[in-house]
Amino acid sequence: MAKVTIKGLTKIYGENTVVNRINLEIPNGMLVSILGPSGCGKTTTLRMIAGFEQPEEGEIYFDEERITDIGVNKRNIGMVFQSYALFPHMTVAQNIAYGLEQRKFSKEKIHEKVQAVLKLVHMEPYADRKPKQLSGGQQQRVALARALVIEPRVLLLDECLSALDKKLRVEMQAELRKILEETGVTTFFVTHDQEEAMTLSDYIVVMNNGLIEQIGTPFEVYERPKNQFVASFLGKANFFKKERHFDNGETDLAEIFAVRPEKITVSKEKNEKSLKVGKVDFITYSGNITTYAIEVEGSQVLAEIQNASANEEIVKGDMVHIGWEQGAQIPLEV
Numbered sequence: 001m002a003k004v005t006i007k008g009l010t011k012i013y014g015e016n017t018v019v020n021r022i023n024l025e026i027p028n029g030m031l032v033s034i035l036g037p038s039g040c041g042k043t044t045t046l047r048m049i050a051g052f053e054q055p056e057e058g059e060i061y062f063d064e065e066r067i068t069d070i071g072v073n074k075r076n077i078g079m080v081f082q083s084y085a086l087f088p089h090m091t092v093a094q095n096i097a098y099g100l101e102q103r104k105f106s107k108e109k110i111h112e113k114v115q116a117v118l119k120l121v122h123m124e125p126y127a128d129r130k131p132k133q134l135s136g137g138q139q140q141r142v143a144l145a146r147a148l149v150i151e152p153r154v155l156l157l158d159e160c161l162s163a164l165d166k167k168l169r170v171e172m173q174a175e176l177r178k179i180l181e182e183t184g185v186t187t188f189f190v191t192h193d194q195e196e197a198m199t200l201s202d203y204i205v206v207m208n209n210g211l212i213e214q215i216g217t218p219f220e221v222y223e224r225p226k227n228q229f230v231a232s233f234l235g236k237a238n239f240f241k242k243e244r245h246f247d248n249g250e251t252d253l254a255e256i257f258a259v260r261p262e263k264i265t266v267s268k269e270k271n272e273k274s275l276k277v278g279k280v281d282f283i284t285y286s287g288n289i290t291t292y293a294i295e296v297e298g299s300q301v302l303a304e305i306q307n308a309s310a311n312e313e314i315v316k317g318d319m320v321h322i323g324w325e326q327g328a329q330i331p332l333e334v
């Protein structure tokens with residue numbers, strides 16, 4: 001359990017700077033998700049925190065202790081990767097005990113700690129099974145137990161839930177949140193799944209091309225994304241641009257803002273919210289919401305309308321009025 005501070009951390013492979021002077025300060029006990037497209041440097045960042053990779057530049061601190069040059073084994077880190085690689089020939093209990101044996105705990109102490117962590121992940125009845133006799137979600141819990149049993153200062157989870165089906169994943173997310181609250185361990189969580197990041201995290205770090213685009217609470221990064229990349233990476237967004245026209249005929253981009261699809265209103269009749277007119281290109285019904293793709297001034301605008309009450313009958317090809325509240329406009333960096 002530690003506060004984690006990262007200063008100017010950089011990793012270079014050949015000519016590629018894959019992590020580019022990133023800075024982070026994560027308070028003790030927080031769960032931070034790292035989100036970003038494939039290849040943006042998420043795993044590399046975790047590997048540097050773990051000590052598997054040496055940074056070309058920069059520092060890592062756990063609390064006030066500089067750990068940049070300390071070996072993997074001395075950092076006291078728990079890790080779970082996507083392929084959680086349990087030892088196939090060992091039972092669940094032996095898998096979990098392994099790290100403790102390495103650390104030369106007594107037999108009694110090991111038994112006690114293994115039992116406690118099995119209880120934490122609800123796997124007590126499975127202690128004597130081999131990994132291949134377990135479901136994916138159960139194996140995943142064992143991997144988590146193995147990482148937690150050493151009482152790590154920092155827990156690193158790299159896409160550890162992505163192999164699970166949607167229902168199990170959602171169950172495991174809730175479970176994980178509970179376990180992390182109980183243990184209070186500072187956790188870095190890498191995922192491709194933005195919904196997972198939103199529901200699990202205290203903070204979200206959005207990375208792109210080795211750089212951090214934005215850090216904030218899920219609310220902040222969704223409601224107040226800084227730029228077009230963050231706005232479109234987390235959820236869907238409509239972009240509206242205002243151009244500036246000069247006397248010499250040139251134009252440039254004066255202003256850009258985003259409006260989330262769920263903030264857009266659609267109606268056949270003009271009303272006090274109406275701002276623009278468009279033609280319905282297509283309509284997608286997905287149970288709880290209906291999505292309207294509307295062609296407005298040459299671009300497509302998406303509007304998501306809740307199906308809580310019967311919506312007005314709008315069909316493909318209709319001309320409609322769209323609008324939004326002033327507060328729904330998110331100003332972005334030009």
Ligand SMILES: Nc1ncnc2c1ncn2[C@@H]1O[C@H](COP(=O)(O)OP(=O)(O)OP(=O)(O)O)[C@@H](O)[C@H]1O
Binds near residue numbers: 013038039041043044
């Ligand atoms: N050992 C290595 N040698 C050279 N290049 C590497 C090495 N490891 C990673 N890279 C490159 O560094 C970049 C970042 O890789 P990284 O694994 O951190 O991406 P990621 O964000 O975890 O992506 P994904 O979501 O696909 O797992 C990629 O372009 C990758 O090809």
Ligand SMILES: [Mg+2]
Binds near residue numbers: 043044
């Ligand atoms: Mg990765």
